[in-house]
Amino acid sequence: LLKTCSLHGISTFSFQTWLSQARQSKDYALPNSSWSQGMMDLYSRFLEMCKDGTWKRIPSYSNSIDHIPGKAFWCVCKERKETRLFPRNMDTEGVGFEYAMFLNPSEKRMVCLFQPGPYLEGHPGFAHGGSTATIIDSTIGGCAIFVAGRVMTANLSINYRNPIPLGSVVLVDSKVDQVEGRKVFLSCQVRSIDGQTLHAEATALFIRLDSTKSLQQQMSSQ
Numbered sequence: 001l002l003k004t005c006s007l008h009g010i011s012t013f014s015f016q017t018w019l020s021q022a023r024q025s026k027d028y029a030l031p032n033s034s035w036s037q038g039m040m041d042l043y044s045r046f047l048e049m050c051k052d053g054t055w056k057r058i059p060s061y062s063n064s065i066d067h068i069p070g071k072a073f074w075c076v077c078k079e080r081k082e083t084r085l086f087p088r089n090m091d092t093e094g095v096g097f098e099y100a101m102f103l104n105p106s107e108k109r110m111v112c113l114f115q116p117g118p119y120l121e122g123h124p125g126f127a128h129g130g131s132t133a134t135i136i137d138s139t140i141g142g143c144a145i146f147v148a149g150r151v152m153t154a155n156l157s158i159n160y161r162n163p164i165p166l167g168s169v170v171l172v173d174s175k176v177d178q179v180e181g182r183k184v185f186l187s188c189q190v191r192s193i194d195g196q197t198l199h200a201e202a203t204a205l206f207i208r209l210d211s212t213k214s215l216q217q218q219m220s221s222q
């Protein structure tokens with residue numbers, strides 16, 4: 001029997017159930033030697049806030065399926081061993097997307113600590129806008145999935161305000177603003193650690209894929 005919990009009236013899989021499903025895979029959201037002191041300090045600060053249960057650290061895997069609560073339902077193909085979650089597609093630590101996410105369920109909020117590496121370069125010394133879009137989509141998407149279940153990005157609108165230096169650490173802060181039927185509206189800001197520099201801000205629309213059944217009902221009927 002699947003355990004579920006209710007988040008502001010929305011049925012979601014229990015965090016523990018999902019964790020136990022994904023426990024065999026390598027977790028890439030743990031500190032490694034490429035993380036700067038700023039990244040480590042921010043990570044420690046959020047870990048501290050996890051102690052009373054307000055925030056939850058979100059593990060990160062190289063295969064997309066491992067991220068999905070109730071992954072058996074999502075997995076329309078049998079095995080996808082050759083695929084990789086896009087932001088986890090580089091084997092060398094520190095060269096691409098280094099990131100760790102934390103979820104605040106009661107605020108319907110997901111934050112992502114992001115350190116862009118040298119292979120994400122756009123203009124010399126700065127992160128490519130597409131890499132910024134990727135980390136925003138992943139953070140907002142993770143937030144939407146945890147709050148609403150099976151969703152896909154329908155619209156993502158980004159205003160780039162200040163370039164992100166490669167090797168710096170930024171905080172991607174996203175939240176669900178509104179849920180209207182199958183539509184989940186979210187917003188996001190990307191800021192420097194000290195909060196003084198706004199790098200980007202975004203709004204997004206995600207669509208819940210099954211209009212008739214909750215995830216709980218879908219899993220129960222399998």
Ligand SMILES: CCCCCCCCCC(=O)SCCNC(=O)CCNC(=O)[C@H](O)C(C)(C)COP(=O)(O)OP(=O)(O)OC[C@H]1O[C@@H](n2cnc3c(N)ncnc32)[C@H](O)[C@@H]1OP(=O)(O)O
Pocket residue numbers: 058067137138139141142145152153154155182183205207208209
């Ligand atoms: C922990 C980390 C986890 C990792 C997270 C990774 C997240 C990554 C997320 C992604 O990048 S997903 C990949 C990019 N997205 C896609 O490829 C989606 C492609 N589009 C589709 O598959 C479909 O268009 C979609 C599922 C989004 C919607 O199709 P549906 O047929 O289910 O919906 P429909 O067209 O019936 O529209 C439902 C409602 O949404 C509205 N809608 C749909 N698309 C819209 C749009 N683009 N803009 C505004 N409104 C939109 C539509 O008007 C309608 O409103 P009403 O109910 O009021 O009539």
